[in-house]
Amino acid sequence: MGVKVTDGVIVLDKPGGITSFRAVEMVGRALRQKKCGHAGTLDPMATGVLVVCAGKATKIAGYIAAQEKEYESFLRFGSATDTGDAVGKEIESRPGAFAPESAVAAAVAALVGTWEQVPPAFSAVKVAGTRAYVMARQGKAVTLSPRPVTVSEARLLSWSPEGFRLFLRCTKGFYVRALPRDLGPILGVPMTVSALRRLRCGPFRIEEAVGLAELMEEGKRGEASARLLPIGKALAGFPQWEISGDAAAAVRHGGSPGPWLAGRDPGPAAGVVLLTHGKEGPVALVERLAGGQWRILRGI
Numbered sequence: 001m002g003v004k005v006t007d008g009v010i011v012l013d014k015p016g017g018i019t020s021f022r023a024v025e026m027v028g029r030a031l032r033q034k035k036c037g038h039a040g041t042l043d044p045m046a047t048g049v050l051v052v053c054a055g056k057a058t059k060i061a062g063y064i065a066a067q068e069k070e071y072e073s074f075l076r077f078g079s080a081t082d083t084g085d086a087v088g089k090e091i092e093s094r095p096g097a098f099a100p101e102s103a104v105a106a107a108v109a110a111l112v113g114t115w116e117q118v119p120p121a122f123s124a125v126k127v128a129g130t131r132a133y134v135m136a137r138q139g140k141a142v143t144l145s146p147r148p149v150t151v152s153e154a155r156l157l158s159w160s161p162e163g164f165r166l167f168l169r170c171t172k173g174f175y176v177r178a179l180p181r182d183l184g185p186i187l188g189v190p191m192t193v194s195a196l197r198r199l200r201c202g203p204f205r206i207e208e209a210v211g212l213a214e215l216m217e218e219g220k221r222g223e224a225s226a227r228l229l230p231i232g233k234a235l236a237g238f239p240q241w242e243i244s245g246d247a248a249a250a251v252r253h254g255g256s257p258g259p260w261l262a263g264r265d266p267g268p269a270a271g272v273v274l275l276t277h278g279k280e281g282p283v284a285l286v287e288r289l290a291g292g293q294w295r296i297l298r299g300i
Contacts, residue, residue, distance in 0.1 A: 006033040007055035008228030009064070013209035014042050014050040026212060027052045030219025031228070039064035039234075040201055041124065043177070045087050048198035049206050056282075056300050057231050063285065063298070064234050066172050067202030068152070073176050073193055075183075076163035080190035082136070083122040084177035092190040099187035101159040107183050108166050111154040116146035120178050149174040163191065167199075203236045204229075231282045231300060232274065238285070240274045248277035251296060257286045258294040272297065 010031070014023050020041045028036035031054055039051040039061040048071075053061045077098040081088030099107075119125045121142040122133045132142050153169035168176065180191040199206045210227055218224040232240060243251070247260035257275065264273075271288035282300040289295060 006031055006225055006228065007057055008230055009039075009057050009204070009234050010052040010054065010215070010224075010227050011204045011209045011229065012050045012052050012215065013206060013211050014047055015212055016045055016047045019044050020050055023050055023212060024052050026216060027224075028054070030215050030224040032219070032222075032224075037061050040069070040172070042198060043085065043087075043196070045085050046196040046198065048196075049201045049204055049209055050198070051201050051204055051234070053234075054228065057234065059298055059300050060231065060235060060282075060285065064202055067237060068200075069170060069172070069174075069198060069202075070200035071168045071170070071176055072157070072165065072197045072199055073168070073179075074163055074165045074195040075180060075191045076194040077161070077189050077191050079192050080180055080184060081192050084120050084175075084180050085193040085196070088122070088192075094190055097189045098161045098163075099189045101156075101164075103187055104159055104164050105156045107186050108154050108156045108164075111151045111168070114148060114150040117149045117173075117175065117178055117182070118146045119144045119173075120175055120181070122177075123175065147173055163194070203233060232276065235274045235282070235285070238272055238274045240276055243275050243277055243283065245277060248275070248280065248283045251275060251284050251286075252299060254296070254299075256294065257284070257296060261286070261288075261294055 010027055012023060012027060020038050024036050024038050028034060033054045035058055036052055036054050037058045039053055042050050051064050078095050079090055080092040082091050121136040125132045125144055127135060127142060132144060135142050150171045151168060155167045157165040157167055176196055177193050180193060184191050215224055215227060243260055251257050273286055275283040275286055277283050284299045285297040286294050287297050
């Protein structure tokens, strides 16, 4: 049950104009791998790091998506849309309106911290089993509950009377598209996200991403799988413990990892550890419970 050639992750530089689902579909075609998924959606307009999981790596997509992310965005003054970005329907227009640089800098700096953000109506959050964006497109009222988010870093990169560019480092669940809605009233001017680029997702940075067109060409030559990064790198933020072959076999068959981990300390990683075995690579993500017991979170 070792790792196959098509098990791993592709760090894609997603182009604008296509959905994340479509991008994953095309990556799967290049890899000649039907089992693919992404670790964190990017809107069609957005570009940048889209981590595509192939084969066994799809099992840990949620753990990749849960890691910290970095974005660069441009917010344009003078117009607001129902989606918060340039692809939405305009709901307010004040040509020539802008906020002074000092006010923008203060508003951006105030984003740092842990606070509650209401997701945009046009989002994938479910309301009574239905995606919010489906209801919003039907013209129905959408009421979403605020969710805790953390912004570790927010920097104003540039400003002009047309708009401003900013850098954000934040947790999963933060919606950049919600900033026009939240900052507009503070700055007294309508605004829209006109450009959004994800620079990092967990350990994966834009510098190591491959363009979709380039990957598709490599796929035609049967070379796309060389772009796959190991599953272990995707979980580099967790302690990684080597276990014996007997332990790996037991864990893969659903046995408790406890007997094999007695006396080991997971350290500060909230008790979550990646178990590995030699050339087979990752075996499972396990978690230490109260009382020193262990359980399997996800077999790989």
